[in-house]
Amino acid sequence: MRHLLVTALVYVLTLTISALLLADEQGSPSAAVENSLGMKFVLVPTGEFLMGSDESQDVLSQDYPQYERRRVQELGDEAPVHRVRITQPFYLGQFEVTVGQFRKFLEASGYIPESVADGTGGYGYNANYDPTKSDSGDAFEGRDPKYSWHNPGFVQGDNHPVLNVTWNDAIALTKWLSEKEGIKYRLPTEAEWEYACRAGTRTRYASGNNPESLKKIANIFDADAKEYWPRWAQFALSGHDNFAFTSPVGSFAPNSWGLYDMHGNAWEWVSDWYANDYYAKSPIDDPQGPADGIVRVRRGGSWHTWSLYARSSYRNWISPNSRYSLVGMRLVREVPER
Ligand SMILES: [Ca+2]
Ligand SMILES: [Ca+2]
Numbered sequence: 001m002r003h004l005l006v007t008a009l010v011y012v013l014t015l016t017i018s019a020l021l022l023a024d025e026q027g028s029p030s031a032a033v034e035n036s037l038g039m040k041f042v043l044v045p046t047g048e049f050l051m052g053s054d055e056s057q058d059v060l061s062q063d064y065p066q067y068e069r070r071r072v073q074e075l076g077d078e079a080p081v082h083r084v085r086i087t088q089p090f091y092l093g094q095f096e097v098t099v100g101q102f103r104k105f106l107e108a109s110g111y112i113p114e115s116v117a118d119g120t121g122g123y124g125y126n127a128n129y130d131p132t133k134s135d136s137g138d139a140f141e142g143r144d145p146k147y148s149w150h151n152p153g154f155v156q157g158d159n160h161p162v163l164n165v166t167w168n169d170a171i172a173l174t175k176w177l178s179e180k181e182g183i184k185y186r187l188p189t190e191a192e193w194e195y196a197c198r199a200g201t202r203t204r205y206a207s208g209n210n211p212e213s214l215k216k217i218a219n220i221f222d223a224d225a226k227e228y229w230p231r232w233a234q235f236a237l238s239g240h241d242n243f244a245f246t247s248p249v250g251s252f253a254p255n256s257w258g259l260y261d262m263h264g265n266a267w268e269w270v271s272d273w274y275a276n277d278y279y280a281k282s283p284i285d286d287p288q289g290p291a292d293g294i295v296r297v298r299r300g301g302s303w304h305t306w307s308l309y310a311r312s313s314y315r316n317w318i319s320p321n322s323r324y325s326l327v328g329m330r331l332v333r334e335v336p337e338r
Helices: 004-023 055-064 069-073 099-109 169-181 189-197 211-216 229-237
Strands: 040-044 047-051 083-084 090-093 121-126 140-144 267-273 296-299 315-316 332-334
Touching: 040 189, 047 189, 055 069, 069 169, 090 189, 189 267, 189 296, 229 332
Parallel strands: none
Antiparallel strands: 040 090, 047 083, 090 332, 121 140, 267 296, 296 315
């Protein structure tokens, strides 16, 4: 009799655990946790997905007619599409790290951001800057000590994404948080980032294939931004997302896993080194990127990014000590092993 009772209990427990796991697999938003800096995290379930893109150049040229052919030819590093399994659940920042959270980190830790420590500053927007002096022909100037994490040249509230932070600054923040809270923080891997951005979708954006669908979920280069950069007007969304510069994090609809601003607002550093041929040799389980490299990957596009470059599969890279008025971060908080 006792044996039967134990068997029944184990059966009920198994059913309960299965139901919980199933709920995660179906992508229902899991309970968010909040850390000591007020960052909120959402539990991302284990699972597998198809990483990358194998859309043909002809299809992309047809659907993005304003782009020169060379721009769609440069996207070969998104192939081959390959199966990736995420074998450990993890908490991912529901939002990008904000200016206010980064300030709290600096005040509590005494850490000096790289743009201040090396005295060269960051980048910033200057409406009066002569664009002919800039390689990219835009109104960003730098490096200059007047620009830093708290001044990208336009007004940001404490609830906007922090910019002008280097990969090394991001790592410093994760190390400090890990030590303070006794829970491991880190940047997401490139694979974790794309898995979370897609949230079960296979389309170009979590909102579908049409770039105009982005205005519901993302702050990118839109009809509001083009007023400031008329030279790039043809690349702007025809719709308005109502922000010419950064927006407060969480201003748009989340993806189906409850994550905000995965597309746009600030580019997000991930932990991987970049290699353009990595997908051909990536392991299936929890790929970590190449063992070494020169530049680190950033993902998702920013408030200044054109729609082709805000796709879920788009990969970009810069050196780990780069600081720019478009690049910020989002953290992973690991789930403690049971
Ligand atoms: Ca915008
Ligand atoms: Ca983002």
